[in-house]
Amino acid sequence: MSTDALVDIDWAVAHAGDPKVVFVEVDEDVSAYDKGHIAGAVKLDWKDDLQDPVRRDFVDQAGFEALLSARGIGNDDTVVLYGGNNNWFAAYAYWYFKVYGHADVKLLDGGRKKWELESKPLTTEVVDRPATTYTAKPADSSIRALRDEVSAAIGRDNLVDVRSPDEFAGRLLAPAHLPQEQSQRPGHIPGAKNVPWAKAANEDGTFKSADELASLYEGAGVDPAKDTVAYCRIGERSAHTWFVLHEILGRPNVKNYDGSWTEYGSLVGVPIELGD
Amino acid sequence: MGCAPPAGGVSLEGVDLAKETVIGGRVRLGGNPVAGAYVRLLDSGGDFTGEVVTDEAGGFRFLARPGEWSVRVLSPKGSGSRAVIAELGLPADATVDL
Numbered sequence: 001m002s003t004d005a006l007v008d009i010d011w012a013v014a015h016a017g018d019p020k021v022v023f024v025e026v027d028e029d030v031s032a033y034d035k036g037h038i039a040g041a042v043k044l045d046w047k048d049d050l051q052d053p054v055r056r057d058f059v060d061q062a063g064f065e066a067l068l069s070a071r072g073i074g075n076d077d078t079v080v081l082y083g084g085n086n087n088w089f090a091a092y093a094y095w096y097f098k099v100y101g102h103a104d105v106k107l108l109d110g111g112r113k114k115w116e117l118e119s120k121p122l123t124t125e126v127v128d129r130p131a132t133t134y135t136a137k138p139a140d141s142s143i144r145a146l147r148d149e150v151s152a153a154i155g156r157d158n159l160v161d162v163r164s165p166d167e168f169a170g171r172l173l174a175p176a177h178l179p180q181e182q183s184q185r186p187g188h189i190p191g192a193k194n195v196p197w198a199k200a201a202n203e204d205g206t207f208k209s210a211d212e213l214a215s216l217y218e219g220a221g222v223d224p225a226k227d228t229v230a231y232c233r234i235g236e237r238s239a240h241t242w243f244v245l246h247e248i249l250g251r252p253n254v255k256n257y258d259g260s261w262t263e264y265g266s267l268v269g270v271p272i273e274l275g276d
Numbered sequence: 277m278g279c280a281p282p283a284g285g286v287s288l289e290g291v292d293l294a295k296e297t298v299i300g301g302r303v304r305l306g307g308n309p310v311a312g313a314y315v316r317l318l319d320s321g322g323d324f325t326g327e328v329v330t331d332e333a334g335g336f337r338f339l340a341r342p343g344e345w346s347v348r349v350l351s352p353k354g355s356g357s358r359a360v361i362a363e364l365g366l367p368a369d370a371t372v373d374l
Contacts, residue, residue, distance in 0.1 A: 029329075086327065113314055119352045164325050171341060198324035203316065203350060 005094075005247040006207065007080060007106045009118055015080075016040065022073050022129070025112070026050075026083040026093040028236075036122030038082070038115065042071045042129060046089045046236070050096060056259075064100045064136045072129025075103065082108035082115065086198070086205040092239040094247075095256055099144055101137025107243060110205040117204055143246065145229045145255035147263055150189065151270060158228040159192035160217070162241045163261065167233070168194040170274040173265075174233060182233060183265025187272040189231070194276075195220045197237040200244045213244055224251060231257040231264070288367060291339070297362045300337035301371035302330070303349050309334025310374065313351035320344040347372060 007015075015021045016039060023041035025033045033043040044050060049067055052059055059067065073079060079102060083090035090111055097105040108115070116122070145153075153159060166172040170186035188194070199216055200208055207213070218224065228245060230238040235258030242256040257264075264270060291298055299317065303310040315336040317325045320343060330336045340362050347370040348357040354374040362368040 084329070113350075116312065117314070117350060117352055165319070165323065166325070166341065196323065203324075203348065 005106055005243070006109050008109050008206075009114055009120065012038070012080065012082075012108055012115075013120065015078075018078075020076070021078045021080060023080045023082065023108075024071075024073075024090075024093065026081060026089040027112070028083075028085050028089050032084050032112070034124065036124055037127075039121065039123045039125065040127055041082075042073070042127050044071070044093055046092060050093065056263075058096065058099070058139070058258075061100065061136045061138060064096075065134050068134035068136070069132050072132055073134060074132040075135055078104045078106065080106045080108055082111045084112045086113060086201055086240070087111035088197075088236040088240055091243045092236040092258075095143065095239040095242055099140050101140060107247075109207060113205040142253075143242070143255055145231075145257040147257075147259050147267065149255070150229055150231070150257050150259075150264065153227070153229050154190055154271070156226075158222045158226050159189050160222055160228060160230045160238075160241060160245075161188045161192040161194050161261075162197040162230055162232045162238050163188075163194070164196050164198075165194060165276065167261070168192075169276045182262045185265045185272055187265065187274045188261075189264060190271045190273045192231075192273075193220045193222055195222065195241070197232065197240045200241060207244065207248060210248055214249055217245065217249075227253040227255075229255050229257050231260040233261045234258070235260045291337075293365050293367070296339045297341050297364050298337060298367040299340050299345060299347070299360055299362050299370050300335065300367060301347075301369050302334040303336065303351070303356075303372050303374065304334055305353055305374045310351055310353055313349050313353075313374075315372075316348040316350070318346045318348055322346070345370075349374065 023038045025041045026044045030045050081090040094107050168188045230241045232238040245251045246254040303313040311332045313330045316327045317338045328336045346359045349372045356372045356374045360368050360370040
């Protein structure tokens with residue numbers, strides 16, 4: 001990979017114990033970390049730590065500062081994110097760290113799956129990093145799409161729906177391994193191109209090569225000359241695709257719509273398309 | 277042994293069989309369960325649909341829809357795959373022996 005946003009397992013092994021590198025595990029299954037994690041890694045709970053406890057939104061800038069300070073992450077630390085589910089939530093956290101302007105953040109290619117498949121060690125040792133005084137930047141709205149921008153983008157920008165074909169067509173409301181619930185209506189945003197996130201990944205969870213990725217999106221009709229909004233169900237799979245388009249392929253003007261289908265598919269009066 | 281899992285080991289806890297199409301089973305090696313294996317559900321075109329990790333008993337389960345699927349297993353102990361046909365109301369056994 002050409003991008004320095006992505007590091008491989010060998011890099012991670014070589015930097016284990018580096019005092020300026022902080023490994024951070026982010027999972028959908030929040031019990032995974034406690035069963036075993038990379039030595040020295042701290043845990044972020046994508047729901048309890050990264051979501052506002054009342055409103056549907058991020059934690060605010062002060063909340064992010066308090067969170068990273070408590071985890072012992074400093075502004076000049078290199079943060080390496082990894083997690084299960086092919087790095088969905090780690091990619092979401094990566095995007096989140098970028099929203100709040102962390103200088104040096106990386107994603108471990110293949111995440112927890114690749115680490116386990118290579119039989120690398122996991123530990124249950126409790127990690128205690130001394131608290132820091134972390135300073136976040138104001139949220140960067142250039143990489144986050146809100147619903148009105150998404151409505152305005154219909155027919156103008158690339159809309160990339162990264163859910164499975166069944167979710168895109170409206171036959172399912174959620175991925176096949178999760179309970180079927182969520183938005184009021186199935187379907188997709190009119191004109192969206194369906195490029196399931198998994199097409200960007202190899203089966204071991206690593207990203208495909210930049211050349212393969214470029215032809216994947218162009219072949220699906222995602223015009224590299226246009227601005228792009230990626231969405232899924234709750235914004236974590238689309239963070240994975242945002243990482244591909246913005247960090248690996250270096251496309252400018254790519255936004256993740258974290259409201260995603262659970263918001264859009266519940267809005268009154270917006271257009272919806274059904275079918276493949 | 278009233279608590280024994282159904283044939284194939286598909287856990288149906290919390291599943292409404294009238295609404296859900298279940299694909300599940302166990303991952304085994306030499307007859308022993310393989311915990312922590314990655315199980316990928318692929319559609320009839322070979323495209324990824326979902327992925328779960330096997331439990332301590334080597335068990336896994338997907339909620340899908342009727343049709344032809346395949347299950348692909350990755351683990352440090354080996355890999356394997358099998359085809360499976362899913363029907364509503366009739367849990368499909370997709371047990372994989374590595």
